[in-house]
Amino acid sequence: xxxxxxxxxxxxxxxxxxxxxxxxxxxxxxxxxxxxxxxxxxxxxxxxxxxxxxxxxxxxxxxxxxxxxxxxxxxxxxxxxxxxxxxxxxxxxxxxxxxxxxxxxxxxxxxxxxxxxxxxxxxxxxxxxxxxxxxxxxxxxxxxxxxxxxxxxxxxxxxxxxxxxxxxxxxxxxxxxxxx
Numbered sequence: 447x448x449x450x451x452x453x454x455x456x457x458x459x460x461x462x463x464x465x466x467x468x469x470x471x472x473x474x475x476x477x478x479x480x481x482x483x484x485x486x487x488x489x490x491x492x493x494x495x496x497x498x499x500x501x502x503x504x505x506x507x508x509x510x511x512x513x514x515x516x517x518x519x520x521x522x523x524x525x526x527x528x529x530x531x532x533x534x535x536x537x538x539x540x541x542x543x544x545x546x547x548x549x550x551x552x553x554x555x556x557x558x559x560x561x562x563x564x565x566x567x568x569x570x571x572x573x574x575x576x577x578x579x580x581x582x583x584x585x586x587x588x589x590x591x592x593x594x595x596x597x598x599x600x601x602x603x604x605x606x607x608x609x610x611x612x613x614x615x616x617x618x619x620x621x622x623x624x625x626x
Contacts, residue, residue: 448556449520450563455507462506462516464528466546470498473614474582478603487601489582489618498583498614504544506530511543517563519547519556526551529560533571539621540568542578561594568624575623581606582616596620 453462474489506516511532519527527547531540542564547556568576577599580587598618603610605617 447521448526448559450517450559451520453516453518455514455516458507464504464506464544464546465501466504466544467499467501467549468584468586470494470500470583470585472585473498474585474588474616474618475614476582476601476603476611476616478611489598491585494614500581500583506544508543514543515567517560519560521551527556527560529564531564531567533573538573539575539577540564540571540573542576545578557590558594565622565624573624575621577619577621579617579619582618583614588618588620591620594622596622 455462472491472493475492477486477488477490479486506528507514507530511530514530514532516528516530518525519529525548527545529545530543532543533540545557545560545564547560564576576596578591578596580591582588597620599621600619602617602619606615607613610616
């Protein structure tokens with residue numbers, strides 16, 4: 447049985463490492479054009495020539511994140527997933543900093559239960575929206591977020607490097623407007 451519990455930074459004096467990894471066969475190709483009276487940005491779904499693999503180690507309790515809330519999902523006391531969020535009071539949104547289900551436990555509803563927890567926390571905090579970032583190369587995550595009602599709200603063409611578009615890893619922001 448799945449159990450979700452809150453964890454705290456002070457319980458991890460040496461930090462709480464997390465490994466992010468995903469595989470994707472598809473990506474959203476981004477084209478950008480300057481026009482006389484504005485700009486055009488287009489996202490077109492394409493197939494990778496060879497599957498894309500991403501592996502990144504991180505720290506769940508980053509120092510720059512204020513008032514972070516972190517929850518782990520466990521099955522039989524084994525960690526199977528994690529989600530963290532921060533309430534950005536200046537614009538009253540709840541930002542999902544991280545959401546990850548370990549690969550061997552994916553497609554079992556754990557991510558959906560973590561997302562339900564986030565939606566409940568957003569309502570409890572009176573947030574007007576939930577926002578998050580992902581990359582155009584992370585097609586499985588984008589599909590998951592779309593399934594949960596998130597829509598594209600913006601992008602950053604230079605977030606990770608000066609060649610994000612060529613690398614097919616453009617940062618996109620997704621958002622879910624909550625009922626008032």
